[in-house]
Amino acid sequence: MIIQNPVSDPLSDVLALAGLRAACSVRLQAGGEWALRFRPIELKFNVVRRGECWLRIENMPARHLREGDCFVVSRTPFILASAAHIEAINASEVFAQSGASATYGSGNEVELLGGSVALVSQGAAELLDLLPPAIVIQAQAGGASSFAWLLDELDREWQSAQAGAYAMCNDLLRLIFVHALRHHISTADIADLAWLGGLREPAISAVMRAIHGAPEKPWRLAEMAEIACMSRSGFAALFKSRVGQAPVEYATRWRMRVAASRLENSADSVSTVAASLGYLSDAAFGVAFRRVHGKSPGQYRRSTEDRITPTRPDLPSNN
Template identity: 30%
Template structure:
C-alpha cells in the first residue's frame, strides 16, 4: 500500500456514517465539536456559508455546488444559508442509523432556495493516527470541479440521491475515495512552487519530495524488509548522507526511527483487528525472532503484544 492509502486505513475505526440533507433557506445548523472524529461536507447543489471558529483561526467560506470540506480535528462549525440566518442547535440523529440517513431540515423549513449537502463523519483512533493527519489545517476546502474530486462527488450524489442495491457498501467506499482525493490535492498544493511548504518540512513536503516519497513508499510497501539507511538512500537515488539529512528535514525524524514507528503501528493494528499469530506479525514487522519483536513492541506501547491484544 502507498502512504496515503495507509493513512486512511490507519485513521478510522469502523465505517463512516453519512446523512443527505435538503436545507430550505433561510437555515442554519450547528455541528458541535466531536473529539476523536473528522467531518466531511459535500455541497451537492445550491450554496451555503461555512463558519468555523477553529482554535487556530476562524474560517469563513462561501461554498458552492461541488465544493468539498474536510475537517480533520473534530472541532465544531456551522453551516447556514447566509450570514443573517439563525443557527439551530446540533441535530439529533437516531442511534444505530444506517450508512446513509436521508432527511429534510430539522425544524420549520423556509421557502427560499434549497441546498443539498452530504455530511459524513469518521470515528478516528487518535492514539494511532498518522502524523500527516495531525499536521492538516483546521479546514481543507476543495472547490468544485477539481479533477478526480468532481467525479467522486458526482458518484456520491448519484448514489446518495438514488440509493439502490449495495448503497451501504458503495457509500463508505466512495467517501474513502473522496477523502483520498482531498489529501492528494493537499499534498500536491503544499508541495507546488507556490504552495505552503515547497522544499520545506512537514508531511505534505515529504510526500511531494520525489526522493523522500520514494523511500516512504518503500517502507510502507515492504515494512518487513531489512531496510538500512544506505538501502533507502539507494532506492531514493541519493547519497546516504544527503538522504538522511533530507528525510529528517521533511519528516522530522531519522529514516529508521520512522520505520520502527510504522512497523509497530502496523503490528498494533493487526493485534487489534485480526487473530494473526504473533510469529506472523513479528515476521511482517521485520523481526525474525518473536522475542525481539515482543521487546520492541513493549518498548513502543508499554505492554507485551499478547497483553495488548487481550486488552
C-alpha cells in the same frame, strides 16, 4: 494472463489500516436567514449542490461557499449559515425531526449533501491528526466534480436498501477521502503536511514506497540513501525536513503500524506476527512495539477486543 502486483503506495497503505466506515448520509435544504451548528464525531464530507452559504469554524476566517464547492471537516464543530454572523442552532435538533433529509428556514435556495465517517481502527486517529480542521475544494478546482459525484452516489446507495449497499457506501467514502487527501497534499504548505509532505518529493517518495513494500526489512540509512540516489547526510536531512522523522525512525514506526494491524485483525500469535516482521525474538519485538504504541503487543490486542463497532450509528450524533 499476467497479473502484476501493484507498486507499493504509502498513502494507500495507510488508508488500508485506517478502517473508515460509513456513518450516515444527509441532505439539507435551507432558505431565508438560517444557521446550523454541526458537531462531527470524526469526518464529515459535504458538497453545495445548489445556492451558496457560509462555512464558519472557530478561530478561522469564514468561507463563502458556492454551488459545486466541496469541503471536509475533521473533528471540529462548524456552522453553515446564510450569512457570516447569524446565531446558529444545533443541527441535531433539525435532523432529529426530519431524519436523513431536512428542510430549515424559509425557502430552499440552498441544498447541501453530506456524508459522515466513523473510524474503527486505533491507528486511524494518527491519520486525522495530519488534517487541518477544514479542507475546501472549490468548484473550479480539479477533482471537485468527482468529489460531488461520489457524494451523490453515496446518498443514493445509503437510501437504496439494495444488497451490498453498505459495502458500497464504505468504498465510496474511501474514494472521497482519497480525493480530499490528494487535494490537501497538492495545495497545502509543505510545512503543514507532516509525513504527507514526503509524497511531494520524488526521492523521498521512492524510499517511502520501498519501506511500505517491505515492512519486515530492518532498513538502514545507507540502503535508503542509495534508493534516493543521495549521500547519507543529504538524504537524512531532506527526509527529516519533509517527513518530520528520521528515515530509520519512520521505517520502524511503519513496521509497528503493520504489526498493530495484524494483531488487531488476525488470530496470529504474537510470536507469529513478530517473525512475519523479521524479529528473531518476541522480546525484541515487544520492546520496539512498546516504544511506538506505549503498551505490549498482548496488551494492545486485548484493548482492541473490547471495542464494539456499530453498523449504522444513530443519525443525530453525526450532525
